Amino acid sequence: MRNSGAVLILTFITNLISQAAGVSSPGKPRLTSCRSPDKETFTCWWEPADDGGLPTTYALYYHLENSETVYECPDYRTAGENSCFFDKNDTSLWVNYNITVVATNALGKNISEPEEVDVVYIVQPNTPENVTAAVYDEGQGPFVKVTWEKPRNADTRSGWITLLYQLRIKQEKDKEWENYDAGLQKFYNVFSLHPGKEYMVQVRCKPDHGFWSEWTQTSYVTMPDYIPRERSLWIIITVFSVFLVLILTWMLNINRHSVKLCLLPPVPGPKIKGFDKHLLKSGKSEEVFNSLVIQGFPPTTDYDDLLVEYLEVYDNEEQELVLDGKDLSEECMKSKSPSDCDSGRGSCDSRTLLLEKCVDGREGGGSDQHQYSQHGETSWASTESSESQGPEPSSPESTDGRVKTWPIVFSSPQPQLHHHYQVGSAKPAYHSVPEILSHLSPHATAGNYPQLHRQDIPSHEGRFSKPACPHSQSYNQFNRDGSDTPAHCVPPSHSLEYLEVQRVNPDNMLLLRPLSDPNREAEGSDRTGEDYSKVKEVTSNNILFLQRETSHQFVDDYTQADHCTSQQSPHPRKPAVHQSYSPMPQEGMRVMVNGYVDSTVLMPSY
Amino acid sequence: MAEGSRLYFAVTVLMCAFVSINGVGLNDLLERASQLSDKLHSLSTSLTNDLDSHFPPLGRVMMPRPSMCHTSSLQIPNDKDQALKVPEDELLSLARSLLLAWSDPLTLLSSEASSLAHPERNSINSKTKELQDNINSLGAGLEHVVHKMGSSSDNLSSLPFPISTLGQDKTSRLVNFHFLLSCFRRDSHKIDSFLKVLRCRAAKRPEMC
Numbered sequence: 001m002r003n004s005g006a007v008l009i010l011t012f013i014t015n016l017i018s019q020a021a022g023v024s025s026p027g028k029p030r031l032t033s034c035r036s037p038d039k040e041t042f043t044c045w046w047e048p049a050d051d052g053g054l055p056t057t058y059a060l061y062y063h064l065e066n067s068e069t070v071y072e073c074p075d076y077r078t079a080g081e082n083s084c085f086f087d088k089n090d091t092s093l094w095v096n097y098n099i100t101v102v103a104t105n106a107l108g109k110n111i112s113e114p115e116e117v118d119v120v121y122i123v124q125p126n127t128p129e130n131v132t133a134a135v136y137d138e139g140q141g142p143f144v145k146v147t148w149e150k151p152r153n154a155d156t157r158s159g160w161i162t163l164l165y166q167l168r169i170k171q172e173k174d175k176e177w178e179n180y181d182a183g184l185q186k187f188y189n190v191f192s193l194h195p196g197k198e199y200m201v202q203v204r205c206k207p208d209h210g211f212w213s214e215w216t217q218t219s220y221v222t223m224p225d226y227i228p229r230e231r232s233l234w235i236i237i238t239v240f241s242v243f244l245v246l247i248l249t250w251m252l253n254i255n256r257h258s259v260k261l262c263l264l265p266p267v268p269g270p271k272i273k274g275f276d277k278h279l280l281k282s283g284k285s286e287e288v289f290n291s292l293v294i295q296g297f298p299p300t301t302d303y304d305d306l307l308v309e310y311l312e313v314y315d316n317e318e319q320e321l322v323l324d325g326k327d328l329s330e331e332c333m334k335s336k337s338p339s340d341c342d343s344g345r346g347s348c349d350s351r352t353l354l355l356e357k358c359v360d361g362r363e364g365g366g367s368d369q370h371q372y373s374q375h376g377e378t379s380w381a382s383t384e385s386s387e388s389q390g391p392e393p394s395s396p397e398s399t400d401g402r403v404k405t406w407p408i409v410f411s412s413p414q415p416q417l418h419h420h421y422q423v424g425s426a427k428p429a430y431h432s433v434p435e436i437l438s439h440l441s442p443h444a445t446a447g448n449y450p451q452l453h454r455q456d457i458p459s460h461e462g463r464f465s466k467p468a469c470p471h472s473q474s475y476n477q478f479n480r481d482g483s484d485t486p487a488h489c490v491p492p493s494h495s496l497e498y499l500e501v502q503r504v505n506p507d508n509m510l511l512l513r514p515l516s517d518p519n520r521e522a523e524g525s526d527r528t529g530e531d532y533s534k535v536k537e538v539t540s541n542n543i544l545f546l547q548r549e550t551s552h553q554f555v556d557d558y559t560q561a562d563h564c565t566s567q568q569s570p571h572p573r574k575p576a577v578h579q580s581y582s583p584m585p586q587e588g589m590r591v592m593v594n595g596y597v598d599s600t601v602l603m604p605s606y
Numbered sequence: 607m608a609e610g611s612r613l614y615f616a617v618t619v620l621m622c623a624f625v626s627i628n629g630v631g632l633n634d635l636l637e638r639a640s641q642l643s644d645k646l647h648s649l650s651t652s653l654t655n656d657l658d659s660h661f662p663p664l665g666r667v668m669m670p671r672p673s674m675c676h677t678s679s680l681q682i683p684n685d686k687d688q689a690l691k692v693p694e695d696e697l698l699s700l701a702r703s704l705l706l707a708w709s710d711p712l713t714l715l716s717s718e719a720s721s722l723a724h725p726e727r728n729s730i731n732s733k734t735k736e737l738q739d740n741i742n743s744l745g746a747g748l749e750h751v752v753h754k755m756g757s758s759s760d761n762l763s764s765l766p767f768p769i770s771t772l773g774q775d776k777t778s779r780l781v782n783f784h785f786l787l788s789c790f791r792r793d794s795h796k797i798d799s800f801l802k803v804l805r806c807r808a809a810k811r812p813e814m815c
Binding site (some may be wrong): 011039040065066088089092093095096118120121156157158160162184185186208209217473 | 607632644647648651671672673678684686687689690765781795796798802803804805806807809813814815
């Protein structure tokens with residue numbers, strides 16, 4: 001009892017003294033980490049604690065999980081200060097090590113917390129070795145090939161440890177590294193590095209299940225100067241595109257006409273055959289029109305006081321005189337501009353004979369019209385109206401009247417209209433001439449025959465097409481002296497009976513009477529056989545300019561005819577067949593091979 | 607005619623099957639097996655980390671010792687020198703025994719995973735399922751390896767797993783789950799190591815080993 005009391009007092013005094021002296025027992029050490037570089041050995045490090053002012057020793061003790069035997073650290077030196085190195089003989093895998101560190105000094109000792117360590121979970125290899133970075137160039141452009149070797153003490157050959165490698169590279173000035181995983185291989189090619197720059201390279205490795213090693217020392221590599229492929233690619237692309245542009249330009253140039261045509265459609269010019277635009281430009285109108293004149297055109301008779309043009313009269317249901325029917329004029333004037341030179345249809349200047357009708361519908365009659373115009377009938381104004389379209393294709397193609405027209409008097413007749421016709425009466429007679437003729441025949445003394453134009457046509461060139469026979473009644477038989485006789489289509493011979501237009505009423509009615517009509521006024525003596533006059537032109541105001549063919553009247557009539565008169569018809573709807581003779585030299589007319597009159601027809605535009 | 611074509615077809619199929627089993631070299635088989643075992647261990651490590659993230663400190667104290675794993679009775683090499691001395695077929699049978707020993711426990715684990723009292727339960731559950739699939743694949747692969755190597759397949763050690771339940775209360779279930787998983791993690795590492803040793807022994811690509 002006295003001893004224990006003495007001990008206590010002594011301890012107390014010692015403590016006081018030691019506290020006064022500043023020394024104490026050591027603090028608690030701490031095991032910081034254990035690492036195995038090769039899965040064969042491992043090392044543990046601890047952190048020394050406060051030594052309490054006195055020299056303190058540390059000891060590491062361990063025991064395996066399934067035994068109680070405590071061992072002390074076999075090697076305190078190999079791994080350095082405050083470490084314990086376990087070599088191969090002391091290392092067992094897949095067992096837990098229970099490790100403690102004891103700090104001891106003069107005043108006491110202290111024991112760290114025990115740590116359970118399984119060696120296979122603490123594998124961290126050493127850094128790779130012999131890192132080399134070199135520039136290689138195999139024709140694709142220079143690149144950097146980095147090679148290294150495995151850490152010295154890692155046994156990868158037997159497969160005991162499997163290492164995965166990683167490298168990183170950057171320029172000195174860059175902030176971030178570029179990491180590349182190399183897998184199990186011990187080299188890596190780095191591409192897309194900038195020429196002329198110096199790069200830093202580092203490598204590290206990791207076991208399949210473990211910790212990354214430290215990075216190696218930096219290796220330096222400098223890229224050579226070279227033109228990057230990207231730039232050469234751009235050069236190629238530029239050259240190619242320039243080439244392409246050149247080709248496109250050349251092609252465009254080759255086709256510039258069609259391009260121009262596409263972008264800027266040309267204003268159509270006159271399409272009259274034989275019509276020379278250049279002459280027109282030069283301003284000599286006589287020459288221009290001279291070329292249009294067909295030579296040897298049959299002379300026409302002129303009636304001084306009659307409208308010589310032969311207007312085609314049709315019947316429609318309303319029994320309108322279609323002479324240039326009001327519909328025609330109405331529609332045409334409405335819809336067509338006066339100067340419509342492009343299709344050869346006439347304006348004031350074009351002086352075509354073709355009357356252009358605005359009514360849609362018929363086309364085809366053009367060829368017919370040509371037929372018609374060939375003979376002395378050119379002076380006949382034929383105005384086809386769609387209304388008077390006969391079911392029978394009497395004029396072979398005429399029925400689908402387009403605008404063309406010749407001033408032909410007859411179009412497809414309509415039988416029922418025959419009876420309407422009165423010849424020689426003051427009543428307007430609206431018929432096609434054939435009808436008129438046929439109608440006339442009973443009246444006529446000499447057995448009129450609906451041959452409206454049979455005449456002596458001096459020296460015609462060209463042939464005339466013959467209308468189909470079945471339509472003979474309504475057809476102009478274009479006979480021509482010395483040419484193919486229309487005998488096949490001509491009904492048995494009759495004496496010809498001509499009708500002439502007596503006058504045109506204000507109501508656009510054509511008054512016809514046969515030439516043999518005793519009422520007929522005596523015409524000029526020089527008009528015996530020639531009853532036709534050609535329509536020289538039709539003006540925009542529906543004025544028909546007729547042409548006188550008799551030579552002696554040339555001089556006089558030229559003056560009249562040459563100017564494009566703007567004689568306004570009192571009735572706009574009137575076909576305005578004026579007696580303005582404008583003789584045209586016959587030699588200017590040309591008859592085409594197929595029998596059409598070429599270019600002599602002047603188409604009025606309404 | 608139909609008979610002949612059918613016979614021909616059957617022969618072709620059989621030949622294909624034969625070739626598919628035996629046509630692949632041992633190298634490739636072992637390569638594939640080691641890849642699977644690597645994946646197995648990675649999964650178990652990830653599972654352990656998930657569990658550790660929210661593990662009650664008390665549980666660590668209660669944790670059974672690893673020596674209480676049901677596979678601890680299996681004699682395995684403890685270091686490299688020992689391991690490298692083991693013949694190949696023995697190494698293979700060790701791996702296969704371990705693999706086989708974990709088939710039932712993983713079934714238990716996956717059934718318990720869905721009802722774990724743990725915030726990472728979903729992740730744990732899915733990973734456990736994946737673990738099961740992996741084990742089955744690896745087992746089948748190792749069968750092929752055995753046939754390829756020509757060793758008998760009767761060297762397997764039986765490691766029974768008598769436990770049928772992880773516990774009654776949440777904490778003990780969690781703790782036992784964790785313990786069982788740690789046992790598996792270690793054993794999967796063993797399997798992986800052995801197979802990689804085998805792989806490098808059979809490999810014809812020294813640069814990989």
